[in-house]
């Protein structure tokens with residue numbers, strides 16, 4: 001099983017299920033997880049602001065959950081009708097035991113399409129802690145053990161930061177990041193996966209995972225890092241590269257800072273006034289040979305926050321541990 005994390009949502013799925021789509025943001029959005037070109041798991045999250053009309057009109061949270069489930073089933077039925085399909089929904093299923101669901105107030109449901117055999121088991125809940133409402137669903141066909149998957153997978157879904165940390169995990173990139181960092185950009189193309197986050201102080205975290213043999217093309221790690229990773233940043237930063245080792249792998253330590261008299265003056269001024277600006281670019285790159293991956297982490301931070309890179313790097317994993 002593998003854990004996928006995105007925008008505070010975490011879900012554990014079989015190893016061969018992979019992210020198919022991420023959309024929305026930390027407020028409201030959804031993710032789809034596929035295997036063999038089929039949607040397998042869907043998770044939607046709704047911000048408190050998106051559901052306040054619903055929860056404002058009902059006496060208890062579970063009534064709000066019921067309304068959200070009804071609306072979801074209506075929208076689903078309508079969408080299927082446009083495809084000339086008819087689905088049968090059951091919102092009174094008892095798939096998951098109370099014990100498995102812990103403190104959450106949940107409704108479980110299922111739907112099936114008799115004409116093509118598609119089948120789904122899902123659940124809806126409202127989180128008392130963060131106020132998010134979540135719909136999580138597992139999909140398959142009649143000949144598959146969809147109920148069994150749902151029983152295993154649905155209880156693993158969690159919906160908010162834990163201890164102030166948000167897990168971002170997909171396609172062999174895995175990192176825990178302080179929740180004040182917001183997603184700025186993500187890239188998932190061919191051999192490269194990248195996550196770029198920023199906080200209110202314009203500090204940046206960039207975590208990347210590359211397919212090593214494709215990236216390196218027989219060259220060495222430092223030449224590659226200079227060319228493919230840090231070239232776009234060279235205009236604004238000076239760098240020093242030192243050979244190092246992380247997670248038992250050969251690697252590089254990058255020590256960078258903003259360049260130019262204006263930036264330097266801003267840095268000195270920040271030291272005096274206590275209003276620091278991000279100035280230091282710290283980087284770690286390592287080649288995980290057993291998995292044929294290169295991992296890279298860099299941060300752009302204020303001087304007083306330079307240990308951020310250590311805290312984040314220690315949450316990263318590049319190969320299975322035994």
Ligand SMILES: [Zn+2]
Pocket residue numbers: 127128129130131132159160
């Ligand atoms: Zn929550």
Ligand SMILES: [Zn+2]
Pocket residue numbers: 247249287288289291317318319
């Ligand atoms: Zn490794």
